[in-house]
């Protein structure tokens with residue numbers, strides 16, 4: 549594919565102002581200037597120059613994993629109960645009772661909550677996680693550091709990736725490579741923060757996802773659909789899950805309303821090969 553790859557392609561000589569959209573080459577308009585984000589006038593992708601934080605990121609991720617339980621914001625903050633609700637919701641969206649007999653990859657598995665939840669519903673799960681490898685293996689999870697380290701010829705019925713693509717300088721490269729690992733008709737579940745959600749609209753550059761130095765790319769629904777099509781997925785569907793995060797009925801009703809209005813903080817897609 550003719551994707552431009554990461555930071556060489558997007559960074560101007562001056563370093564901070566990208567020359568053009570790193571995905572489609574379209575022109576850029578300031579989006580959240582205080583945090584260095586630009587939005588593409590063509591595809592609506594919201595990006596910032598990864599060089600802005602490049603060298604500090606590697607250190608941040610590595611140090612986060614020295615004590616994985618203490619730095620859950622970087623190592624994966626999904627608790628087990630929530631992961632189990634996600635796994636059940638995913639099965640519902642796929643119209644299957646469980647994952648028995650299915651080979652599933654968790655790309656960016658964090659501390660393995662989703663791996664355990666999918667295993668609990670019968671899946672044969674593999675994990676890719678560059679920084680938490682030793683931790684996952686110590687938990688008895690089949691894991692490797694990168695896609696390159698997966699056994700050649702190993703194909704998956706489904707791939708789950710949550711809160712990963714926003715960290716990658718050119719996520720369409722990885723999304724294409726994930727598709728290559730799917731069997732024909734296989735599915736990719738992809739979740740990432742929603743820059744068109746209510747919180748992002750109200751908070752702008754102070755949005756909690758925009759201030760995290762590890763976040764480089766945000767997909768609008770329009771940009772996500774364009775990227776998935778360009779990566780070769782035959783069709784995709786934006787999911788509306790009715791997820792509640794607490795016991796407060798007023799908060800839960802507000803959450804349901806945002807999900808119904810498609811203004812909630814997470815963008816979730818299923819795409820089929």
Ligand SMILES: [Zn+2]
Pocket residue numbers: 569570571572573574588589590591592593
């Ligand atoms: Zn673009």
